[in-house]
Amino acid sequence: MIKMIAFDADDTLWTNEEHYLNVQKRFADLLEIDLSFKEIDQALLETEIRNVPIYGYGVKSFALSMVETAIQLTGGQVSAATINNILAEIKAMLTDDVELYPHVESVIRSLAQDYRLAIITKGDLLHQQSKIDRSGLTPYVDQVEIVSEKTTESYRRFLDNLGVVPQHFIMVGNSLRSDVLPVAAIGGVGVHIPSAFTWAHEEPTQQQGSHSAYHQLEHIGQLPGLIASLKAA
Amino acid sequence: MIKMIAFDADDTLWTNEEHYLNVQKRFADLLEIDLSFKEIDQALLETEIRNVPIYGYGVKSFALSMVETAIQLTGGQVSAATINNILAEIKAMLTDDVELYPHVESVIRSLAQDYRLAIITKGDLLHQQSKIDRSGLTPYVDQVEIVSEKTTESYRRFLDNLGVVPQHFIMVGNSLRSDVLPVAAIGGVGVHIPSAFTWAHEEPTQQQGSHSAYHQLEHIGQLPGLIASLKAA
Numbered sequence: 478m479i480k481m482i483a484f485d486a487d488d489t490l491w492t493n494e495e496h497y498l499n500v501q502k503r504f505a506d507l508l509e510i511d512l513s514f515k516e517i518d519q520a521l522l523e524t525e526i527r528n529v530p531i532y533g534y535g536v537k538s539f540a541l542s543m544v545e546t547a548i549q550l551t552g553g554q555v556s557a558a559t560i561n562n563i564l565a566e567i568k569a570m571l572t573d574d575v576e577l578y579p580h581v582e583s584v585i586r587s588l589a590q591d592y593r594l595a596i597i598t599k600g601d602l603l604h605q606q607s608k609i610d611r612s613g614l615t616p617y618v619d620q621v622e623i624v625s626e627k628t629t630e631s632y633r634r635f636l637d638n639l640g641v642v643p644q645h646f647i648m649v650g651n652s653l654r655s656d657v658l659p660v661a662a663i664g665g666v667g668v669h670i671p672s673a674f675t676w677a678h679e680e681p682t683q684q685q686g687s688h689s690a691y692h693q694l695e696h697i698g699q700l701p702g703l704i705a706s707l708k709a710a
Numbered sequence: 711m712i713k714m715i716a717f718d719a720d721d722t723l724w725t726n727e728e729h730y731l732n733v734q735k736r737f738a739d740l741l742e743i744d745l746s747f748k749e750i751d752q753a754l755l756e757t758e759i760r761n762v763p764i765y766g767y768g769v770k771s772f773a774l775s776m777v778e779t780a781i782q783l784t785g786g787q788v789s790a791a792t793i794n795n796i797l798a799e800i801k802a803m804l805t806d807d808v809e810l811y812p813h814v815e816s817v818i819r820s821l822a823q824d825y826r827l828a829i830i831t832k833g834d835l836l837h838q839q840s841k842i843d844r845s846g847l848t849p850y851v852d853q854v855e856i857v858s859e860k861t862t863e864s865y866r867r868f869l870d871n872l873g874v875v876p877q878h879f880i881m882v883g884n885s886l887r888s889d890v891l892p893v894a895a896i897g898g899v900g901v902h903i904p905s906a907f908t909w910a911h912e913e914p915t916q917q918q919g920s921h922s923a924y925h926q927l928e929h930i931g932q933l934p935g936l937i938a939s940l941k942a943a
Contacts, residue, residue: 531804532836533837540770541797545794545797556790560790564778602858603767
């Protein structure tokens with residue numbers, strides 16, 4: 478029996494990582510240094526991961542890590558104009574339109590008739606809230622939870638607060654590490670929908686990925702079929 | 711009858727604005743330009759307020775607004791070394807110790823025996839959560855709510871979710887605009903404890919401050935006495 482279905486937001490309901498990738502490419506061009514895109518991007522990723530415990534996730538953290546990487550890779554020679562351009566890219570990201578993936582609106586609307594729906598996302602509070610507001614999905618969603626990390630503990634606390642047992646809970650998302658495996662680990666149903674773009678830091682390590690059982694779909698349009706088959710089983 | 715008491719966090723339970731002020735002073739020095747501290751600080755405040763709708767509150771937003779102001783005030787001449795120093799100040803702020811105000815620990819511990827307690831704070835999700843964790847107050851607090859804005863609407867939603875009516879609710883904080891007036895406006899009890907330092911953007915406009923009734927205390931040690939007098943009334 479399923480009572481609640483929760484969705485990750487970025488790269489599950491709408492495009493996100495693609496915007497980061499585009500900014501990363503422009504960032505590499507802006508620096509005008511003698512390193513390949515791959516080398517610059519690797520340095521940025523290392524800065525980002527090192528800063529997660531201090532800055533957390535989201536666009537503002539990404540901004541501060543870009544500025545830091547720009548200073549580091551240019552040996553302190555980056556110009557104020559380049560940093561200004563980085564800030565402009567960030568402001569554009571924060572006000573960009575929300576592009577829902579195909580099927581999202583109809584699937585959410587239809588599932589809302591039979592289940593309690595939630596969005597569980599991590600990142601920047603204001604930016605996530607603003608994207609959810611602009612997505613047009615709020616009329617169908619009962620709970621919005623913006624967290625700083627998605628762990629077995631954070632899912633357990635979320636479900637406890639609502640009085641839902643994990644066995645009645647489905648979590649749908651593009652990240653095995655954040656959306657699928659921790660939910661499967663506490664006895665819930667994890668549904669993995671890979672996206673064309675997933676941030677390198679969201680890829681699970683071999684060990685994390687090797688144990689739990691979960692479902693995998695190609696796109697969210699297949700979700701109602703999976704839920705019907707779970708009910709029939 | 712009072713059932714739930716909620717507290718703002720920054721500048722109500724622990725020092726905060728003081729840390730910003732210290733960084734603002736060092737920021738003004740770092741720029742090495744021919745403007746007074748007051749002029750630099752005014753420009754920074756204007757940038758911050760202009761950016762609130764995009765960046766929201768918190769230290770990372772402050773960081774991005776400092777970088778922007780540095781570029782603007784130096785006419786694009788600020789050095790990468792100076793920007794690096796700004797980033798270092800920000801990282802120090804995000805990992806600084808939490809200094810509780812006098813009386814906070816004993817008052818919270820004692821009130822927790824008779825009331826449901828909450829912390830309602832705005833700002834950066836990860837940073838606020840990390841400060842609450844490090845405050846040592848979590849064993850006494852039933853609900854932690856980190857919001858992007860504190861409005862009558864956000865208080866109403868918070869109380870609805872918990873099934874608490876505003877008449878049974880006390881909100882304690884240093885900001886009339888965010889903590890006291892919106893709660894008084896929906897029928898709750900607002901308790902204002904001014905702090906030595908309050909961010910200029912948190913000062914209410916004349917109109918906002920002129921209507922509702924609320925209580926004012928000098929320090930949080932007087933809160934149990936106020937609650938006793940409310941019960942007796």
